[in-house]
Amino acid sequence: MNENTIPLSRNSVADRIAQRALASRGAHYATEVRSLLDAALEVMRNRGTASRPRVADIVAAAGLSNEAFYRHFRSKDALVAALMEDGAERLCGYIAHQMAKESTPQGRVRRWVEGVLSQAIDEDTAATTLAVMWNAGTVAEGFLAGPPTAAGLLATLLREPYAELGSVAPDLDASLAAHATVGRLADHLWRRERPTAADVDHITRFLLRTVDQEVGP
Template sequence: MKENTIPASRSDIAERIAQRALASREAQYASEVRALLDAARVVMRRCGTASRPRVADIVTAAGLSNEVFYRHFRSKDALVAAIMEDGAEHLCGYITHQMAKETTPEGKVRRWVEGVLSQAIDEETAATTLAVMWNAQSVGEGFLAGPPTAAGMLAGLLEGPYGQLGSRDAALDASLAAHATVGRLAEYLWRRSPPTRADVDHLTRFCLRTVTPQEAYE
């Protein structure tokens, strides 16, 4: 046996130890990122639309350090973008669950509208969403700009129902409806006025009318 040859058993042990170390570090990093995201939301909600939090404020609230922050985010803008994406993913998950309760495309569209506007109903959720949107607009990562947008992610949930309703271009129709609805959500948040049942009904009818049927292209 050559001197630099490692027996298979020893090689396997080395690989397992390395994998455990990597897994441990991955879990640690994921925990750090989650702590920063959650702390940033809390600090942003506290600041509202009066001031923007500093990195120092966020890492203090998270119980971490500047070094940890910059290990995961190149800037505060990058953190805000991550918060937007994280929030959109959670909202999409919630709405998907609600839409699954319906059997008709019309019912699914209504559940979608209710899910989007739910961000303006609970006082704490509304305050957090507004604060995050306000911070995001300052760095070009708002609901209506910067990929991936929350409106774009939400639009994807409407494509199936719109296809069932006969849309010639479900993706385009869904995108138009999503941007209009999210824009309306922003108005409710800024006015600190939650949507009424009549508002939900009106927006649902609007979203259903957005569908452009096949014959309109013929």
């Protein structure tokens, strides 16, 4: 049989080498993105609400180039939106872990409120959260506008306890509760006020009362 007639295997040497190259590039790109997100967070935290960083400031802090930045983000706004999503996902992971410690839906709602407001308790965390939210104020895709929003991601954690509590519209109730609580968090951050246990109690009662007083169709 002529060697030119031998069919190529779908798992040929060429395919395997190409896949290894893609995997290596993917890992490298993931490292670049993480470096840009971490650098942006550091620069924003250092500047607070005094000034918004430029792309040049972020890539300098990351030790990368403009080419690397625009390989992953079409604009600084896109990076800020990613930063908001990244922070919200981390916060959701923490809150979900805390909620899992409770056996009742009321207890899980309270843990959720505590987790959201915890962003305004520690001074460094509060300063960082405020700086990111302030930078996101002009973003067309992120905290205030396009999905996924911080409140939208946090709302997913409330759907199940709200359903257990008898909500006739758990998705909508969870969304309204999340937006209201994140708005209250923003108030604490801007005023540099730490939430108290009384604040947690009041918000928890409010969120539970909205379900208790629902009237079915």
